[in-house]
Amino acid sequence: MTTIGRAQSMSVAARHVAFxxxxxxxxxxxxxxxxxxxxxxxxxxxxxxxxxGYGTECES
Ligand SMILES: [Zn+2]
Numbered sequence: 001m002t003t004i005g006r007a008q009s010m011s012v013a014a015r016h017v018a019f020x021x022x023x024x025x026x027x028x029x030x031x032x033x034x035x036x037x038x039x040x041x042x043x044x045x046x047x048x049x050x051x052x053g054y055g056t057e058c059e060s
Contacts, residue, residue, distance in 0.1 A: 031052060032051075033053065034049050034053065034054055035054055035058035
């Protein structure tokens with residue numbers, strides 16, 4: 001019973017991570033690319049666009 005409960009809570013946590021990844025960077029030193037909608041590191045930021053920006057790979 002305890003083992004099943006632990007496995008269920010782990011799968012819930014994994015699902016939460018999968019949902020929170022696209023377009024919602026939690027790290028302060030990350031931004032969301034307007035073009036590919038992926039969280040990228042600030043060192044990749046080429047152009048700021050409000051709360052979002054464009055990465056080096058998408059702004060060329
Ligand atoms: Zn991009």
